[in-house]
Each structure stands twice: as C-alpha cells, then as structure tokens.
Amino acid sequence: DRRGYPEAVYCAGKTPEQVRLIAEAVSGRPDVVTLFTRAGEEHAAAVLASLPDAAWDPEARLLAWPPTVPPSTGGLVLVLAAGTSDLPVAREAWLTARYLGREAELVVDVGVAGLHRVLGKLDLLRSARVVVVAAGMDGALPSVVAGLVRAPVVALPTSVGYGASFGGVAALLTMLNSCAPGVSVVNIDNGYGAGHLAAQIAEPA
Amino acid sequence: DRRGYPEAVYCAGKTPEQVRLIAEAVSGRPDVVTLFTRAGEEHAAAVLASLPDAAWDPEARLLAWPPTVPPSTGGLVLVLAAGTSDLPVAREAWLTARYLGREAELVVDVGVAGLHRVLGKLDLLRSARVVVVAAGMDGALPSVVAGLVRAPVVALPTSVGYGASFGGVAALLTMLNSCAPGVSVVNIDNGYGAGHLAAQIAEPA
Amino acid sequence: DRRGYPEAVYCAGKTPEQVRLIAEAVSGRPDVVTLFTRAGEEHAAAVLASLPDAAWDPEARLLAWPPTVPPSTGGLVLVLAAGTSDLPVAREAWLTARYLGREAELVVDVGVAGLHRVLGKLDLLRSARVVVVAAGMDGALPSVVAGLVRAPVVALPTSVGYGASFGGVAALLTMLNSCAPGVSVVNIDNGYGAGHLAAQIAEPA
Amino acid sequence: DRRGYPEAVYCAGKTPEQVRLIAEAVSGRPDVVTLFTRAGEEHAAAVLASLPDAAWDPEARLLAWPPTVPPSTGGLVLVLAAGTSDLPVAREAWLTARYLGREAELVVDVGVAGLHRVLGKLDLLRSARVVVVAAGMDGALPSVVAGLVRAPVVALPTSVGYGASFGGVAALLTMLNSCAPGVSVVNIDNGYGAGHLAAQIAEPA
Amino acid sequence: DRRGYPEAVYCAGKTPEQVRLIAEAVSGRPDVVTLFTRAGEEHAAAVLASLPDAAWDPEARLLAWPPTVPPSTGGLVLVLAAGTSDLPVAREAWLTARYLGREAELVVDVGVAGLHRVLGKLDLLRSARVVVVAAGMDGALPSVVAGLVRAPVVALPTSVGYGASFGGVAALLTMLNSCAPGVSVVNIDNGYGAGHLAAQIAEPA
Amino acid sequence: DRRGYPEAVYCAGKTPEQVRLIAEAVSGRPDVVTLFTRAGEEHAAAVLASLPDAAWDPEARLLAWPPTVPPSTGGLVLVLAAGTSDLPVAREAWLTARYLGREAELVVDVGVAGLHRVLGKLDLLRSARVVVVAAGMDGALPSVVAGLVRAPVVALPTSVGYGASFGGVAALLTMLNSCAPGVSVVNIDNGYGAGHLAAQIAEPA
Amino acid sequence: DRRGYPEAVYCAGKTPEQVRLIAEAVSGRPDVVTLFTRAGEEHAAAVLASLPDAAWDPEARLLAWPPTVPPSTGGLVLVLAAGTSDLPVAREAWLTARYLGREAELVVDVGVAGLHRVLGKLDLLRSARVVVVAAGMDGALPSVVAGLVRAPVVALPTSVGYGASFGGVAALLTMLNSCAPGVSVVNIDNGYGAGHLAAQIAEPA
Amino acid sequence: DRRGYPEAVYCAGKTPEQVRLIAEAVSGRPDVVTLFTRAGEEHAAAVLASLPDAAWDPEARLLAWPPTVPPSTGGLVLVLAAGTSDLPVAREAWLTARYLGREAELVVDVGVAGLHRVLGKLDLLRSARVVVVAAGMDGALPSVVAGLVRAPVVALPTSVGYGASFGGVAALLTMLNSCAPGVSVVNIDNGYGAGHLAAQIAEPA
Numbered sequence A, B, C, D, E, F, G, H: 001d002r003r004g005y006p007e008a009v010y011c012a013g014k015t016p017e018q019v020r021l022i023a024e025a026v027s028g029r030p031d032v033v034t035l036f037t038r039a040g041e042e043h044a045a046a047v048l049a050s051l052p053d054a055a056w057d058p059e060a061r062l063l064a065w066p067p068t069v070p071p072s073t074g075g076l077v078l079v080l081a082a083g084t085s086d087l088p089v090a091r092e093a094w095l096t097a098r099y100l101g102r103e104a105e106l107v108v109d110v111g112v113a114g115l116h117r118v119l120g121k122l123d124l125l126r127s128a129r130v131v132v133v134a135a136g137m138d139g140a141l142p143s144v145v146a147g148l149v150r151a152p153v154v155a156l157p158t159s160v161g162y163g164a165s166f167g168g169v170a171a172l173l174t175m176l177n178s179c180a181p182g183v184s185v186v187n188i189d190n191g192y193g194a195g196h197l198a199a200q201i202a203e204p205a
C-alpha cells in the first residue's frame, strides 16, 4: 500500500478487459478511493460496467470511485494552465489533488506572452501552499511564477506544441533549467503525478 | 527579492573579480544570508577576501555569509546519497536547506544494489517532512524510496557515471519516469535547487 | 544454421504473403522448431493457413511449429514483469525460453514501488539459473533484482510509459547504467532475444 | 562581398599565424571595417601585431579595425542580457551592431525570476527598433519581452548553465517554441550573428 | 493585447467546439483581424459556422476574419519556398504577412540543386525588405540567399523529408549554423511565426 | 553482500584519500578479493600505500587485493577485442573474469574488416562457455561472432572512434540491434561489468 | 538540368493532383526518362492517368516513363539486401541504377548472422564496379562487404527494426563508423539516392 | 589484405610506443605504402624514430612511408574545402587520394555564402571524376556542388563550428539530406575515408 493515499490504476497500457477485472476487484473496497488514470472511452466503459456510480472526467481521462470528493484538509493547491490546450493535463492534476483531500483551484490562460494576466492573479498565487504550473511550447511560465511566490512550484510540462517542441521535451528542459529556485518537474503530461505530489506537499502539519 | 529567502550568487559563470565585487556589495547587508554556489577555489578566495568570516564548504563548493546557520523551524529535510560519489551534490542540498532554516540530515551509501541499507533507515525515512534523494548511474533510488514513505521526494540526479549515463541524463530520465507517485525532479547536479525546494516544502505551517 | 536452436521468422517487416510462403517451406521440416515472432493477426492467419496446428499466443504475438514444447533441460529461467503492461513482452521471453528447451516461470507485478512484492519472491529468485527482468517507465527493477541474486540478470526494457520515457529509452538507459554488477541488456521490447539468451545461459553443462 | 557590411574573420578555427596573415592582408583596406570574432589571447596578439591600433574587447573576444565606431544611422538596437554570465555574448552582439553603424544599448541582469527589473525598463524596450535578448539556462526571457514590445525580438541563447541545459540547447529550444509571435533565434552563443541581424533589421529606410 | 497586430488562435490544440466559441466571441470585434492557424477541416467548419464570411485557405490551414486583406504599408516581404512540398508552410507565412499589412510575394521551387533558378530572381530578391526562406530536407537555401542579399533572412525549416531529416530537425540545424550572417530561424513549420516576424521587420519607419 | 563475489570499489568518482581509507579498511579482510576499478595513477598510489602487494594493471586501470588470481572453475570465458585500441577495456573484462574464478583468454585485432582473422579462431570461439566481444567504431563484431557460436555473447561497446561514433553510442546501438540472437549489451567501456557477467554465466553447475 | 540524367519527382510531399499535373507536363518529353519516387497507390494512379504505359513497381514505390529500361553501359552495379524486409528499398536502388543506364543485379538475404551466405557470393561481389549494401537493425553488412571487395561500397541504411533501431538511425551510425575504408552512406531508406550514386560511380570512362 | 591498397594505422587510439612497434614492423615491407592517420606530435616522433624518411604532414596529422607519392592513374580527384578551418581534414583526404595513386587537386575557401567563388571554378569542377566536398557549420556546399556537376560527390562533414553545430552533426545531417542526388557521406572529420573512397571511385577502368 501507498500508506493511506488512493490507489491509481494506469489504464493506458491495459486492455479494457484487464481494467474491468480490476474495477470489479476494487468494488469490494469502498473505504479507499481508486483512481483510473489515462482512461480512454473503452477503459471508461469497462470501469463503469463494474462501478456504475464512478465519477468520470473525460477531458482529464480520469475516473474515481467512490465518486465523492473527500472533505479537504491542509493547504491550497493552485493549478495554473498556460493555455487552453494545456487544460486536460491541468485538470488531471486538479482532480487528483482534490481526491487526495486538498482544496484545489484551477486557473487557465495565463501564459507569459500576456504577463498582465498572471500578474492579475498575484493574491490568489500567494495564498497557495503549492502551485502546479502546466505549460507546453516554451514552458516559460513556471520560472515566472516561481519568481512571484514563496511557495514551491511543481512544473508540469505538456506535449502541446509542434516541431522543435519535441512532444514536450522543450518545455521539460526549460523547466529543469528554471533560473528561479523552488521549481521541480514531473514527466511530460503527468497531471496525475503533479497533483499527487502537490497534495503531499500541502498536507496538514 | 525572493520574499525572505537567502540570495544566491551563481559563481560558475562569473570571473573571480565579478564575484569579489558582489561579495563586497553584500558585506553591507548582514541581515540576509547570501549563498555563493558552484564556487571554485578562486571564487572562494574572492569571497573570503571581502567576507573573511564566510563559511566555506569546498566539497559542496558553497560559501555562506553571515556564516551562522539560522535556528531551525518547520519539518525535517532528509537528504540521501546513493553512493560516495554523489556526496558533493548531496552536501550542497543539505547545507542549502540548513541555511534556509530547516533541520536537515544527510545519509550516504544507501544505493539500491544493497537494499538492506536503505531498509535499515526506515524509521528515519518516515520521520522526514520531505526526502531529497541524490543518485547517479541508474538513478533508481528515488523510486524505491517513494514507495516506502508518505512524504514527497525531491529526486536529484547526479552526473556520476560514464558511457551511457550521458552526464546524468540516464538518472534524470529514470527519475522523471518513476513508477511511484510523489517524485519530482530538479536539474542534474542541482543540489542548491533541491535543498531550496525541500526547505520550502518543509516550511512551518 | 544457428547450430541446433529453433529458426525464427521476424514477421513485422514482411507481408502476410511472404510469411505464408515461409510457413509453407517450413512445413516440410518438422524436426526443427520454427518461431514466428512479432506476428500480427494477419501474419498469424497466414501461418495457420500453412501450418494449421501451429501454437499461437496472440498476446506475445508468437507462433511456434511444431506446437509441442520440448522437454526441458538445463537450469531454471525466471521471467519477471514489473507491471501488467509489460506482460506481452515478458510472455514472449518466457515462451521463447520454453521452446528452446528450458524450464521457465513467469511472475508479474513486482515493481519497485512495492518492494515487499519482489522481496516475497526471494526463494524463487534465488533458485533460478538466470533471471529475465522486464520493465518500462523507470526501468529500476533489474538493479534491485541483481542486488538480491547471484545469477546473471537479462534486463529487458519495454516501451511502456509516456512522455520522457521516449518509447523505452529511459528504461534502457537505466538498465545499461545499473549500479549492481551482473546485468546486461537487450533491445527495447525484444522479448524473443531475452528469452533466447536466457536459454543459452541456462543450458545444461 | 557582403554588399557593404564589414568583413568578419572567424578566428576559432584558425591558427594565430593564419589570423596574422589575414590581418596583414586587411591592413591595406582601411575603407571597410574588419571584425575578428571568437579571438583568444593569441589570436588577438596576432591581429595586434599587424594592426596595432585595432580595438580589442577581450570579454567579447572581438577585435575591430579600423577601430573607430562609425556614426550611427537607422533605429535603436537594444541588447538585453538575462544574467551577468550572459554578458560576453551580449557584448559581442552589442559591439557588432555598433560597428555595423547602429546606435545600440546594453542592459544586463533582467532575468524573468525578477520580473520587476524588466518591467522597469518598459520605456526603453518600447523605443527600440529591434531587441536582442541573450539568455541561458531556461531561456525564458525572449518570450516575456516579445509579449511586451511591438518590435521584432532576436533571441540569442547562451551556453550558460549546467546539466540538462546541454550547453545552451535548452535555451535554444525554449526560444524556438516561444508562445509569443515575433521571435526568431540564432545559434547558441552567436553574439556576432545576433548583432549583425539586428543591425540589418534596424537599417534606415 | 499584442499592441495593434491581429490576434491568432492556435487551433491544433483545441476541440472544434472550443474554436467555435472563440469565433463567436470574436464576431463582435470586426475592428481587429483574427487569424485561426493550424485549422483542420473541422476547425474550419467551426469557424465558418460563426463567421460565414471568413477567408479560408485550406492549404495553409488558415482562416482570417474579417476576410479583407488590409492595404499594405512598409517594405516588401518576399517568401521563397525551396520545393513544392514546402508550399503549405510558405503560404501560411505569406498570408500572415499580408494580413499584418505588408505587401508580400511568394516564389516556389528555387532549391539549391538548381542554382540558376534562384539566381534568376536576383532583382526581386534584392528589392525585398526581408526574405522568408522555407526549406526542408538539407535546409541549405537560406545560407545561399543570405549570401546574395543585404536584407535580413528569416529561415523557416519545414518537416519535408524522411529518415535523417528527423521531421525538420536537419533543416533547422543547417539554418542555425548558416555560415552567412543575417539569418535567424523560427520553429519547424511555423509559417505563422515567420510571416509575423517578417511583417514586423518590414514595418514602415 | 553480493553473495560470494569480490567487492569492487569504483574509483573514478572518489578522491585518492577516500580510496586510501577504503583500502585500509579492506586490509583486514584478506578472505575476500577486492577490486579497485577505473583507478588512475593517483588512485593506484593510494591503494598501494595501504596494500603494497596489491596487483596493479595500469592499462586496465584495475587493482586487486589479495593479488593472487584464484584457481579457476566453471567454463571458459573468451574475450575478443576488435582492435588494439579496445585493449584496455577488454583487459579489464578479462582480469575481472579471472579474479571471479574463471579461466579466461584474450584475443586482439579480429575486426570484421578482416574476416579471415576471426574465422581463423573458430575452434577457440566454439570452445568458450561465453564470449565477451569488445568493439568501438561500428561495433559490428558481436553480430558476426554470435552467428558463429552457440554460446551467449556479451557485447562490450567501447568509446573508440570519433565524430558520429558519439563516444561509443554508435557501437552500443549496433549491438543492441544485433540481427543475430544471443547477444546482450553492457554500458560503454564497462569492462568490469562484462567480465563480471561472463564469470556468472560461466559458473560451474 | 541534372546534365543528362533522368528527372525525378519526389511524390511523398505532393498531393495526387500535383503529381498528375507534373505527369501531364512530362508526357510531352519522351526523350528523357522521368522517375516518380515514393509514390503511394494514389500517386501511382495519378501518374498512370496521364502516362498509361508508365512502368510501375509498387514494392519499390517507383514509376518510370518512358517505361523501357535503356541499354546498359559502364560497370556492374550490385545491390545487396541483408534481409527480406530491406527489399523495397534495395529494389528502389536497383531500378534506379537500371533506369540510369547500368547493368544491375540484386541479391537478398545475405545478413552477417549467416556469414556463409555472403561468402558464397564472393565472385559476384568482386565482379562489381560498385556495391550498394542495404541493411537495417545493426547495419553491420557494409563493413563486412567492404572488407571483402576492392570496389567502393554505398551503404544504404533502412528503417527496418524496432526499439533502439530508432527508425534506421542505429544502422546509419554503424555505417558512418565503418572500420573498413571505402564506405560512404546515404540517407535512411534512400534507395533512389543510392542507386543514382552507384550509377554515377559505374559510369563508362 | 585490402587487396592492393595501402595499409592504414589509426594512431588516435594507440600509445606512441604501440605506434613505434608497428612502424618498426612495417619497415621491412617497403613494397606497400603504410599511412599513419590521426597522428599527434608524439605519434609522429614514434614513426620517424623507426622510419626517418617517412613523409609527415602535421596539418593533416598524416605520415606516409615509403614517402614517395606513386605515379597517378585513373581520373581526377578534386577536394573542395568550404573554409580555411576545414583545411586539415580536406588535406588528409587530398593526401590519401594521392598516396592511393590518383591525381588530386585541393581548392579552399569556396563556401556557399560567396557563390561566385565556387561558380568561378566550374570548369575545374566539371573535369573531375569525383569531388570530395569538406564543410562544417551548415554543411550546405555539397548540395550546391552536386547540382553543378555530373560526377559523384563525397560529402565530408567537419567538426568546425560551435553551439548547435554539435561537433559536425549539423553538417552531417545537412549532407545526408541533400536535395541533389549524387551525394554520399562519410563520418565527421574522416578525411582519410573520403580520400580513400574517392580514389576507389576514380580508379582506372
């Protein structure tokens, strides 16, 4: 066991049938939340076959069962998405943090090309215990945010972009080389990991 | 300003003369700690010329002034180093966390090839608010540690290795792909960044 | 000839028609086993058209003819798969070793994030003449296993993962840089090669 | 001929003796400016042996002969350097633009981790016909600047950094993927190219 | 705002529904041109549903609304495409420059393997205020063009090619290493960015 | 413990002083062989200061203490080196196998450009229980050897070469993609690992 | 013009309609051979609509018009393919050489894992003026062949393979690092280029 | 044997003592030319100790013994170097071709940034049986040359450049992707291989 946190089932590498079997097994354990991540349409159908009341967020490709978000404890997890295209991954982070028991907020479209937008959120930014920053293309937003807040920043590179973005590698490298301290990075498009880590950081004392 | 944290001067890209000038400027501000990171012998001499009582750790290539470590607040920062060769980087993380005001411990030589060593530290591991894990070569240690603790893990890849370790890239990729949740990654050999982030995570509520 | 071992036909680069012709040619030589590797549905149909009693394992994408597994000689080949998603490749290794005349066992879901699972198999691990370890994502399992056993470890990276796993490259690099001696590596997803090599290592004296 | 612009001699790939011979040949043509780029100490000595009154900027590794900067025409070239360590490359750009006949200004230490510094220069930024932005590490500054000005931005990645900065590749990729339009990129550490291009862009109508 | 230039909506990362909503919002602001870039068939249908008179260029995957090209000011933007396959990207650059208010011309099939073709355009080349050069494969054309003209060259690598062209990376690297000064580079296939930058460079004084 | 095999001290990442302290500690345990790998001149001096009778092979950068090679058991380990330049790494493999208790032979200068040389060794090749094949540049030798023998092949890429050999990466990739089954690969220049693994494979039943 | 050689139309980057227009234009020039390379089914149909008697080889994805192979002059071009999967590319090379006026032979399935097969062709190999060697995976065949013949070898890497073959990059690197002199390399899967070059090399004096 | 061509000793990977021993062995065989390639100062001294009359070209790092260039047969080998910095590698190619018995000419400083220079050599270019084209940085020259001549082009990438030239990789990729047919490529800085191949191509019928 992960010592109290929800279990997560990574669906991408599994057949719907394998996912269905896991969902069935899980149906006897309503005391612990189970998350099904990277679930396509067919994976979702397989989960819902065994757990009809599971909560499903198709954009985030996430299902949760039991479906109720637990009451929140600890500090605020703030999730920023640089652009609309980063939304699916950002949403996965936001939902994960909430199912791990944190209060979480999601703010979209605050890319560095329009600084006034992120500067307009300064109070919210500074009220967070941890900030997850999702960005693709140049991946510059976490550096800017880390310069504005005292809280740790979880940088979440996305595969949004084309050409020399190399499926998120450019954003990943930008974030690893952030010239502002207080930034660490998770895998490309790993919204689940970012949300999980943020929830751990924002745990109540 | 970084809103209360020490200032850091990155020496690697500067001439000793440039560093000396900064040290001189800093000498009038004893109220805030200044860290000089990645300081070679000549950089250290330049700092000590202006700030003779600065604390110097040659292995971590770090100087701090004023030299006194502040009283610790917040949770415990635990720094693990997989092998002896990872020590300089691990030490940089450990010292940084302490100068940012955290209690910090450093444990060396707990690589995955000898699991009993890390398993022998379980109590210490589980008492930490955050664990920094430095490793080169295969970089496998953070995955193992994250499976054992509830606290967030800051993975710190080092350039220790040869051939297909590609100066730390192999370890970096291993860590980004950790199959245990709760791991985020900083740049290769970035002990300063890891220690800084850990101190932020372990801040008092 | 490969000096006594089965012939293998690599189907991925061939048209079903080319595969059918090879199967037909082979049908006259029942004294030597022929393996058809990386066979999709259409390749399988083409083989079965000429060799209707061939054994087909769709998950491993492998066909064998004559279908009977030969009696086993030599030492035990143990195949470990870190997660369920590594199963197709692990299965290809396991079947290959068996068609080369070895006793072989397959153990799934023993990833490093839950150490107790692999530690619970220590006796089985130590009874093997050689251990094949299939893992994707961080690829950390072979390092851990090699630290626990005296037998050689054949590390088998899989393309399971996303983002900075780069289709198995992260796991491959982790394995090449294993900090435990006694590990060698085959190509990503090369279950056939891993099983073949393991069978050679476990040959009777 | 380059149709009216100065000639440039790339010294890095040449022996001092080869450079000396070129300087000698050039000494008979005082009507056109010759720049010696990437000149080490020995190259500089070789140039000065033939052209004793050449202007030498050791930090930028640049020599110019005849030494007088021509009177400026056209628009303003503004050169920004994110950090002190980017100064040599930024200086090479700045000097090149001036020897090509432009008015040019150089502003240092305006990295994105301290946004107030770059925001404090808005008027100067908006008075430029073209802005050269030199940055290493995360290379995020050009995206921020391009969002603030109407003028074209020449992004100049530097090799400042370590680990996953890969000698400037991380900054280069960030800049190529800038999410603000109006940014183009030159080679890593190519201050000469950036200054040359900026001078061309700022040419009088 | 981008201070007077058209707004651009990057469709590739959005659902048709998201694009439709933006188009609707935009329909109330006919005073500023909006460009919809990287629009597939379904994106285009979504835009046209809200803005039936939008101009659509399927080859360039671009829509513009209001559809009228503004009267041109400033210098000439010349767009060269090395081969026919580079045409979609070159066309995106050409249209963007025109919607930003520049006179622009497009010349195709002037690759370096037939030098006489580009040499036959010398007068046109030398009349331009800026030249955008689109090329895939070896990406050699910008170096040749920059040697022939005094104007700045915006090099636009395309993903045309196979094998070791690596989706445009070979062309990108060629261009970054141009041995002729006066060349800067945008992202692979970024016709929008190249055209935007060219329009900025060719702005009236 | 590694269950009976010698201990190895990786010197490359340690100061001579650190190595000296380990040698001193080891001097009280003559019952188990200790190998000091990747030992430069200064490391060797440090070992010899504490263990004056240690065996030192400067070409292989290896020291062993106690110095006596143990009596050999198990099958023959054959080490091939494609060219003279691969000798240091091949020698490290050969010595390691011998200190692990195997009979081992070393054959040099049998590259694929002169097939008759390797074909002239067929009897020796076929008498081995395992063959280690060291090669740089094109790394083609293991494929050829694996086609000639029934024994497993441990492919040992070396960093011999220049340009697109990328410090051994070209040879590494060749070997991972061997079209002959029965080949596995260790890290570039990892003679210690290859010899260790070969000794494990050739263990007595 | 290419000075007497056939024209080639690269279809991959063109729409069928664009190809049809070119075919129509070409139909008036029967004096020079036109090759249509990388032609898919739809491209072929477009060519055949305008040039119904064109010769079409679907495996090589090549069409030629006029369809008659010219009488051969010059030396023999020998094309070797390591395996059946390399056949499409090898065939493209063989046909190209023939349409350029050379005698050409094609030999398949002579990979290095079965040396006797290539050694059995020694007389044919030594009768050629130039040898094209197509191979994927480890790409080791050109090194072996170059050691056996006095003629120049054109190495033709193919994208056959998986995992760390990286779409032909492993074979490409092997070939660039050939330890036998007399080998040069063309792009991955570039059968047209290899055949063209071979025909040039084998031109009559 | 290489069937009549000179032997070549690759010095870079050998100690001076090893080279001296080879030179001594060779001194008894004056009937065949031996080339010592990539010979540094100390390697050269070692050769000259045993073969005092050997011809030494320090710039090309080449020694030849017996020192007399053989009388030339076959076609003309033309070696072009884009810039002065490419001279050492170009010279190695030129000397190798001459010691293999070809007439050879060397032309320097004909880069694509000044097309008139290469166009001024058209007659010489068209008189060659084969053209070796050495270039670093953008590596664009072979594409231009291949468009001008009917003879085969051996593209020789050099490591001249910095930043994103990646030690010659950019030039290598440019050349592999040449849009003009008739170009093949050797390893970065492999003047020996280029000259050897050119001599083979230009052999008398």
Ligand SMILES: Nc1ncnc2c1ncn2[C@@H]1O[C@H](COP(=O)(O)O)[C@@H](O)[C@H]1O
Pocket: A179, A180, A181, B008, B009, B010, B011, B037, B038, B190, B192, B193, D083, D084, D085, D113
């Ligand atoms: N070792 C280090 N690694 C990464 N960033 C650092 C390091 N030391 C200082 N920095 C950051 O670099 C900036 C200081 O740069 P500078 O003003 O050039 O000394 C600050 O943003 C620091 O947080």
Ligand SMILES: Nc1ncnc2c1ncn2[C@@H]1O[C@H](COP(=O)(O)O)[C@@H](O)[C@H]1O
Pocket: A083, A084, A085, A113, D179, D180, D181, E008, E009, E010, E011, E037, E038, E190, E192, E193
């Ligand atoms: N084709 C394109 N390539 C690169 N950037 C673009 C493209 N089209 C629009 N953009 C930029 O992407 C941003 C718009 O993103 P969004 O608000 O998500 O539509 C703006 O900064 C645009 O300048």
Ligand SMILES: Nc1ncnc2c1ncn2[C@@H]1O[C@H](COP(=O)(O)O)[C@@H](O)[C@H]1O
Pocket: B083, B084, B085, B113, C179, C180, C181, F008, F009, F010, F011, F037, F038, F190, F192, F193
């Ligand atoms: N040359 C070498 N290459 C790879 N691993 C080595 C080498 N020498 C020692 N090791 C491993 O490094 C570890 C010892 O590390 P250390 O703590 O530095 O002595 C053990 O796991 C050894 O098996």
Ligand SMILES: Nc1ncnc2c1ncn2[C@@H]1O[C@H](COP(=O)(O)O)[C@@H](O)[C@H]1O
Pocket: F083, F084, F085, F113, G179, G180, G181, H008, H009, H010, H011, H037, H038, H190, H192, H193
């Ligand atoms: N400069 C060079 N670049 C590439 N291969 C070379 C070079 N010089 C010699 N060789 C080849 O390397 C082999 C000689 O290696 P060795 O026996 O170690 O001297 C022969 O196959 C030569 O053809």
Ligand SMILES: [Mg+2]
Pocket: A145, A146, A147, A148, A149, A150, A151, A180, A181, A182, B002
């Ligand atoms: Mg901060």
Ligand SMILES: [Mg+2]
Pocket: A002, B145, B146, B147, B148, B149, B150, B151, B180, B181, B182
């Ligand atoms: Mg954990």
Ligand SMILES: [Mg+2]
Pocket: C145, C146, C147, C148, C149, C150, C151, C180, C181, C182
């Ligand atoms: Mg072991």
Ligand SMILES: [Mg+2]
Pocket: D145, D146, D147, D148, D149, D150, D151, D180, D181, D182
């Ligand atoms: Mg702007």
Ligand SMILES: [Mg+2]
Pocket: D002, E145, E146, E147, E148, E149, E150, E151, E180, E181, E182
């Ligand atoms: Mg120009």
Ligand SMILES: [Mg+2]
Pocket: F145, F146, F147, F148, F149, F150, F151, F180, F181, F182
């Ligand atoms: Mg074999």
Ligand SMILES: [Mg+2]
Pocket: G145, G146, G147, G148, G149, G150, G151, G180, G181, G182
């Ligand atoms: Mg040969």
Ligand SMILES: [Mg+2]
Pocket: H145, H146, H147, H148, H149, H150, H151, H180, H181, H182
């Ligand atoms: Mg030509």
